[in-house]
Amino acid sequence: MPASxxxxxxxxxxxxxxxxxxxxxxxxYLQPPGSWCISNAGVIDAPSGxxxxxTAATIARATAxxxxxxxxxxxxxxxxxxxTHHHGDHTYGNxxxxxxxxxxxxxxxxxxxxxxGLQLHQIWPDIDWGEIILAPPTTTYSTTVHRxxxxxxxxxxxxxxxxxxxGDTIVWLPEQRIAFAGDLLMPGRSPFCFxxxxxxxxxxxxxxxxxxxxxIVPGHGPVCGPEAIDxxxxxxxxxxxxxxxxxxxxxxxxxAARAADLGPHSALGESERLGANLLRAxxxxxxTPPGAPLPLGPALxxxxxxxxxxxxxxxx
Numbered sequence: 001m002p003a004s005x006x007x008x009x010x011x012x013x014x015x016x017x018x019x020x021x022x023x024x025x026x027x028x029y030l031q032p033p034g035s036w037c038i039s040n041a042g043v044i045d046a047p048s049g050x051x052x053x054x055t056a057a058t059i060a061r062a063t064a065x066x067x068x069x070x071x072x073x074x075x076x077x078x079x080x081x082x083x084t085h086h087h088g089d090h091t092y093g094n095x096x097x098x099x100x101x102x103x104x105x106x107x108x109x110x111x112x113x114x115x116x117g118l119q120l121h122q123i124w125p126d127i128d129w130g131e132i133i134l135a136p137p138t139t140t141y142s143t144t145v146h147r148x149x150x151x152x153x154x155x156x157x158x159x160x161x162x163x164x165x166x167g168d169t170i171v172w173l174p175e176q177r178i179a180f181a182g183d184l185l186m187p188g189r190s191p192f193c194f195x196x197x198x199x200x201x202x203x204x205x206x207x208x209x210x211x212x213x214x215x216i217v218p219g220h221g222p223v224c225g226p227e228a229i230d231x232x233x234x235x236x237x238x239x240x241x242x243x244x245x246x247x248x249x250x251x252x253x254x255x256a257a258r259a260a261d262l263g264p265h266s267a268l269g270e271s272e273r274l275g276a277n278l279l280r281a282x283x284x285x286x287x288t289p290p291g292a293p294l295p296l297g298p299a300l301x302x303x304x305x306x307x308x309x310x311x312x313x314x315x316x
Contacts, residue, residue, distance in 0.1 A: 027042065035189065051148065095134075124316070156174065164204075240281050
């Protein structure tokens with residue numbers, strides 16, 4: 001990419017997945033526009049075997065990612081696939097990389113992937129997902145930090161607590177100061193915490209901030225810097241303030257979401273996620289354990305209502 005073109009401009013001009021080299025052998029695999037189920041990935045050409053960060057939502061997209069990884073790594077297939085969390089747009093493509101690769105993730109990621117099953121099929125039945133075979137992480141960790149066994153290149157997996165989901169992982173390359181943040185960050189898109197915790201997201205963002213990354217690959221949207229952490233944190237501060245007002249005034253959550261003004265965040269893509277996020281923020285205030293399952297039906301109905309009464313649009 002020419003130095004005169006900013007990352008965001010290159011991303012906005014793209015019409016197909018593309019890669020961006022962040023450091024020698026470290027690439028972001030970006031899929032514009034980053035909306036529902038259009039997620040990013042990472043390719044790390046580690047000397048002891050290529051590492052892939054996340055897969056994709058469909059078999060076709062995962063196959064294209066595999067072909068790109070082979071090209072970037074001189075024909076060597078990924079030996080390790082790390083899932084940043086369990087959602088299908090980051091894990092449905094895992095089976096494309098088997099049996100050559102080992103799938104790694106937080107223990108909660110593996111558990112929640114199996115519990116969710118083919119959930120995205122139920123929400124978007126018309127998408128051509130391909131023949132999805134669920135392949136959860138078989139190598140899991142439950143500590144705060146887990147180091148991959150790559151002696152020549154330090155790669156750390158960091159669990160920041162319950163945030164976007166119960167099993168989030170930040171893939172951190174400390175020597176390069178590059179973080180693959182998964183869906184803790186989605187610049188240009190609305191954040192989503194329905195399956196995790198609004199207060200937990202603030203904690204996780206602080207964990208990410210304290211790593212002092214120079215470059216961050218978000219789960220959706222363009223490659224960014226640490227300024228995106230502050231933007232996301234501001235969203236959750238506003239969300240929690242809205243939840244406190246909603247509870248204090250006894251307002252119906254959907255009515256509160258309809259009337260809400262989130263300032264600069266109101267114009268973000270998938271702004272309808274506020275309907276689900278507010279339900280989780282209210283649960284946080286009520287003392288519901290972070291990540292405890294909430295009914296999906298009301299969350300979907302609130303998001304559809306905020307989307308003008310039309311189903312959520314997925315372009316996977």
